[in-house]
Amino acid sequence: MKRIPMTLLVVAGMATASCAADAPLQAVDHVDLPRYMGTWYVIGNIPNFAERGKVATADEYRLKPDGTIDNLYHYRKGFDKPEKIWHGKAWLPDPKDTARWKVQLLWPFRSDYTILALDPDYRVTMVGLPSRKLLWIMSKDRTLDDASYQRLLEQARAQGFPVEQMRKVPQRPEDAGKPGFQ
Structure with missing residues (x-):
């Protein structure tokens, strides 16, 4: 008899995770774009082909007068290697929704960018793609305490991200x- 409740619990958990992965991402309510601008150090991510193996990575955002955003990706291929920068751009498809961006870092690739979490002091953020294949936890500082990192991972898990892939x-x-670490 104990197998039935456990089986039901597992099936219910799988259904809940599946629903979370299919539901639209829950973005933060509002982002004050001028406050969001600046350098964000990548604390953790789901590694992708463009970022895998890089160290000291950071996204730098600069708001332009026309409302678009310069997106500079800083990285090194090793701590003893020189810093390199990719120059990209971002824009708001709906200027009223400041938590959802389009980003183009490498031409011709464009992606949606959803700000999923942002602390009130604009020091820590979490960003993901609607596909849930990519996720970033970033900070205005080069380090982030483990408790904050784990809380963000739990938020991401609740939205259907495969947080076990985070590095x-x-x-x-x-x-x-x-x-x-990667």
């Missing part, structure tokens, strides 16, 4: 090679 990005030489 931390080495921001300091002493981070390289540690468990959980």
